[in-house]
Amino acid sequence: MKSTLLLSFLLLICQLLNAQTIKGKLIDGKTNQAISFGKLTLVDKERPSFIRYANSDTLGVFEFKEISKGKYLLSVTLIGYQKTEKEILVNGNNLKDLDLGNILLTEDLNLLKEIAITGGQPSFSTKNGQIKITVANNAFFKSSANLLDVFRKLPGLQVNQDGTILMANRATPTLFVDGKPVNMNSDEILTYLSSLSPEMVESIELINQPSSKYDGEYQGIIDVKLKRNQTLGLRGTYNARFQRNNYSLLDNNLSLTYKTNRLFYDLKLGHTTGSTFYKYYALQYLPNTNAMTTDTRTITSNQNFNVQARLAYELQKGQSLEAFVRTFQIDRNAVTDNQLLTQTNNLAQTTARVSGSNNALPKQHNYAGGLNYDAQFKNSELHVIASLAQIDNRQNEDIQNWNELSNERLNYWKTNSRNNILIHTAQADYSRAIGTSKLEIGGKFANTTTQNNLRYDTLANKVFNLDPNRSNQFRYHEYITAVYLSFLGKWDKFNYSLGLRAEHTNSLSNSITTNAVTEKKYLKWLPSFNITYSISSGEQLSFSYSKRLTRPTFAALNPFRFYYSPRHYWIGNPYLQPSTTNLFAFGYSRKSINISLNAGRETEVIARYPEYNPTTNELIFLGRNLPYRDFANLQLSSPLIFNKWWRMNNNIGFYYNKELTPYFNQTYHIGVFNYTINGSQVFSLKDWLLDFSYSYESKSGNGLYVFKPVYGVDFGLQKAWFKSKINTKLTLYDAFDNVKRRLIFREMSIINNDFYHYFGTQRLVFSLTYNFGSSTYKAKDNKKSDEENRAN
DSSP states (O other): OHHHHHHHHHHHHHHHHHOEEEEEEEEETTTOOBOOSOEEEEEESSOTTOEEEEEOOTTSEEEEEEEOSEEEEEEEEOTTBOOEEEEEEEOOOSOSEEEEEEEEEOBOHHHHHHOSSEEOOTTEEEETTEEEEEOTTOTTTTTOSSHHHHHHTSTTEEEOTTSOEEETTSOOOEEEETTEEOOOOHHHHHHHHHHOOGGGEEEEEEESSOOTTSOTTOSOEEEEEEOOOOOSEEEEEEEEEEEESSSEEEEEEEEEEEEOSSEEEEEEEEEEEEEEEEEEEEEEEOTTSOEEEEEEEEEEEEEEEEEEEEEEEEEETTEEEEEEEEEEEEEEEEEEEEEEEEEOTTSOSEEEEEEEEEEEEEEEEEEEEEEEEEEEOSSEEEEEEEEEEEEEEEEEEEEEEEETTTTEEEEEEEEEEEEEEEEEEEEEEEEEEETTEEEEEEEEEEEEEEEEEEEEEEEETTEEEEOTTTOEEEEEEEEEEEEEEEEEEEETTEEEEEEEEEEEEEEEEEETTTTEEEEEEEEEEEEEEEEEEEEETTEEEEEEEEEEEEOOOHHHHOOOEEEEETTEEEEOOTTOOOEEEEEEEEEEEETTEEEEEEEEEEEEEEEEEEEEETTTTEEEEEEEEEEEEEEEEEEEEEEEEEETTEEEEEEEEEEEEEEEEEETTEEEEEEEEEEEEEEEEEEEETTEEEEEEEEEEOSEEOSSEEEOOEEEEEEEEEEEETTTTEEEEEEEESTTSOOOEEEEESOTTTOEEEEEEEOOOOEEEEEEEEEEESOOOOOOOOOOOHHHHHHO
16 A cells, blocks of 8 residues: 555656646737737647646736646637647656747638627636736727726726725725735825726736635725736836816826846836815705705815835745835825805795815825745745834814804814824735645734824914814724635536635724723634636636625724814714624626626624714714625626727626614614616727727615716727837716715605715826836735725
8 A cells, every 4th residue: 555655656746847837929920919818728638627728918928837748739719810729749858848939820800700799808707706807908998097997997896986996795895916915095096006007907806705815804806917027127117197177187107127137126106296176065954944055175286206116036946035115105285165054944045154164284104114025836835924014194274164144253273183003014825736726824913003193272262272072192002813724626627715714803992082991802703615617618607605804994993073064074983893794606607798696794884874963053974883784786797899990898787785774763774776887888990999988876875875876978099109109098087077976865854964075077187108118027016914904
């Protein structure tokens, strides 16, 4: 028995030693240009069940790793080209790589003539329940000004007018770059996504069901894969974007990478200057039969900078050490004008008119640095990350309110707020291949300390005095320890993964002003499961389950008072509990057609709901935990190609949401159905590309509010110049100026309130991208911890 095992082991070692990497490049036989995203299949002629799949990258390059000795059949397919097959012999010689050189593909004109409507190129595909969308050289995205515009067109993804992003389960996703989280705050996400042109991104993966390998906070993941680059030397990209609506805004971004045989240098510089516009309008009928109209308008001027620098050194083949530093500087001046108009119920007579102004100077100084160690061994990988980050927020405000009817100043406040956050994180991930299976283990530790000080000074008798009712000091400490174990395997046509994650949290909240201390300790077990059945090479079914955790953001825990207007403000709640979500998902894909069904329940839902004070006519938004919400959604998407000059992509989503909401001694349990449609029509006119994009969201809502329908239409025009070294785009967003989020309170007997938010979405944008240098080395993006995301 021992001899047999020893012989089997020796045979396996011999096979691995003789294994080779098959590589090559796909070339258009007519134009001699590289062909991206071609689909390749490698079949063992002696073992037909042994099948490997690959796609060519943006340079046309493909490879199959660890191919043992034998005879194989390589097939290449791509819509618009004839199928190409090639026999390959792996003879187990001492050469590590078997280079097939250039494989020429011939255009299939007859296929394009015979098929009136066909599935799109393999730019939209599904694997193990994850949707992958290729971006570079994809006609659907060429007219997009930046990556944020690309996000607006993706299936199951919703980008709101304020820049917030929601996935199919109405959860905020975490942004990944090249398989690692960046977890930026909302400002940094908008800046980063706006700095990337579609040509800089190879693909995007949407993960609606993160496994236990990922932090419990990750309700969904958007993984951006930057373009794969190969050669040595210098490469640079300059990207500029100028937008005009009520005001002007200019973004400038420069990315430089330089590669030698052992060292990698990376530098990114960004600058934003100009102004943005926001409007809040509300009509509220008061219990005394009066009506109060609130009109708030904010103009924010910006002078923002960001710098990222990285140095990576290859210790030896397969092992690298990386050091990085990063800073993000925000310098703004937000000028807000308020009008509070009190009228009779029929709006015929004015009883009071209050005007207000708020001159705010928000500043943010973010600094981070760290070390990354990556090692790839024969059958295993090790990744270690250690980082330190400091986030410093400061804001001064000058707030005045006047009675316009008597020309009398009602009140005058000055505020000074300081928020300082220090975050230490350390993380290690190890994976090992066991035959066709894979074992993954890892752990993470994070320590966060935040100090907050908010001071209000009120003018009285011509002297500013401390206002103790609004001022506060708040301290918060949090320690998170997490470990996980996952196993990925394959049996016949089934791929499966099992995972379990444990996260222990210890937090201490101290409201110094009110002398209130809150300590919380909890341990959460987060299992996950996925199984995928391959019906054929282009058709599959998948089912998955995962349990996720959402901790309150630091701002939501902070018991400070922040004003929308003199009678509208919100207060944080240090007693908020984390929520947990049990999520089930079913997916089906066939070529470019993708269908997904998600359903689940979230308990201890973190929300901010209004409380009305009839004595003061104040509307106060309080952070609170709702008992639970049930949700489900169905997503359908498919790109279609009519001919070479006309293609379309349409995404449809159906949603159901039901919250259990206790409010004013009543409990509301309202089920809400709605649907969304978004898509684009792309027309190729010689060297020009015209894009007509549209989106519609039906009437929707939640437990307390009804959301009115919203639709928007965009027009984009794109052209490349000088062999694609320069790319220009002109886009008119929200052409009919209709993107406004309007909400109406359901129970008008409690609060008869009707309001909307508007972010000046109708705008004309011109963008320019210039690529220079000879290298195409891919620089990884700087990484931030999940705690940094919650800190902002």
